[in-house]
Amino acid sequence: EDQVTQSPEALRLQEGESSSLNCSYTVSGLRGLFWYRQDPGKGPEFLFTLYSAGEEKEKERLKATLTKKESFLHITAPKPEDSATYLCAVRANDYKLSFGAGTTVTVRA
Amino acid sequence: GAVVSQHPSWVICKSGTSVKIECRSLDFQATTMFWYRQFPKQSLMLMATSNEGSKATYEQGVEKDKFLINHASLTLSTLTVTSAHPEDSSFYICSAPPKGGTNEQFFGPGTRLTVL
Numbered sequence: 001e002d003q004v005t006q007s008p009e010a011l012r013l014q015e016g017e018s019s020s021l022n023c024s025y026t027v028s029g030l031r032g033l034f035w036y037r038q039d040p041g042k043g044p045e046f047l048f049t050l051y052s053a054g055e056e057k058e059k060e061r062l063k064a065t066l067t068k069k070e071s072f073l074h075i076t077a078p079k080p081e082d083s084a085t086y087l088c089a090v091r092a093n094d095y096k097l098s099f100g101a102g103t104t105v106t107v108r109a
Numbered sequence: 110g111a112v113v114s115q116h117p118s119w120v121i122c123k124s125g126t127s128v129k130i131e132c133r134s135l136d137f138q139a140t141t142m143f144w145y146r147q148f149p150k151q152s153l154m155l156m157a158t159s160n161e162g163s164k165a166t167y168e169q170g171v172e173k174d175k176f177l178i179n180h181a182s183l184t185l186s187t188l189t190v191t192s193a194h195p196e197d198s199s200f201y202i203c204s205a206p207p208k209g210g211t212n213e214q215f216f217g218p219g220t221r222l223t224v225l
Contacts, residue, residue, distance in 0.1 A: 043219045
């Protein structure tokens with residue numbers, strides 16, 4: 001069974017204080033690791049897909065990296081608008097996604 | 110990016126009634142759509158896979174007679190919560206990968222169901 005574990009559960013940052021979120025996974029035949037952003041009361045918003053170890057992707061202040069066992073989402077110099085819950089998910093065979101519990105990031109001005 | 114809509118965005122109903130939630134892909138076709146449920150401060154749990162032209166497949170522990178899914182066309186899937194009870198109150202979200210397209214899944218904005 002696919003397992004996705006995210007840490008920490010919550011992260012409080014000062015504006016400009018860079019940090020990283022962790023996503024550890026166990027899956028048979030990874031077909032993709034996904035990062036989503038979810039704001040309260042809204043559906044997840046797609047950020048990145050990573051397919052193979054060593055792959056990196058960037059978008060504004062966010063950078064996602066992937067190893068064979070985990071992925072990191074680095075937030076560089078965060079702003080208050082980066083406050084959200086960040087979800088990690090893996091896809092094995094079909095289009096089904098298995099989600100982690102998420103990391104709730106709060107950035108204070 | 111592709112757009113997925115849901116209707117209604119929120120609904121309040123009395124216990125024992127049925128509620129229908131629509132999920133539409135607005136600018137792409139989707140032979141498959143997924144329905145998730147999310148309880149407060151928890152992650153998304155896959156409920157079922159909706160397949161256009163065939164029966165939905167349900168995840169273990171999800172009652173197929175309670176959560177009726179119909180994938181009427183390549184752009185529309187509906188979830189009907191039958192005989193709703195307060196424990197069915199949750200945030201329901203659908204998603205869809207474009208037909209024959211990328212590995213991405215696009216999520217709808219969600220429907221907040223409150224059963225009194």
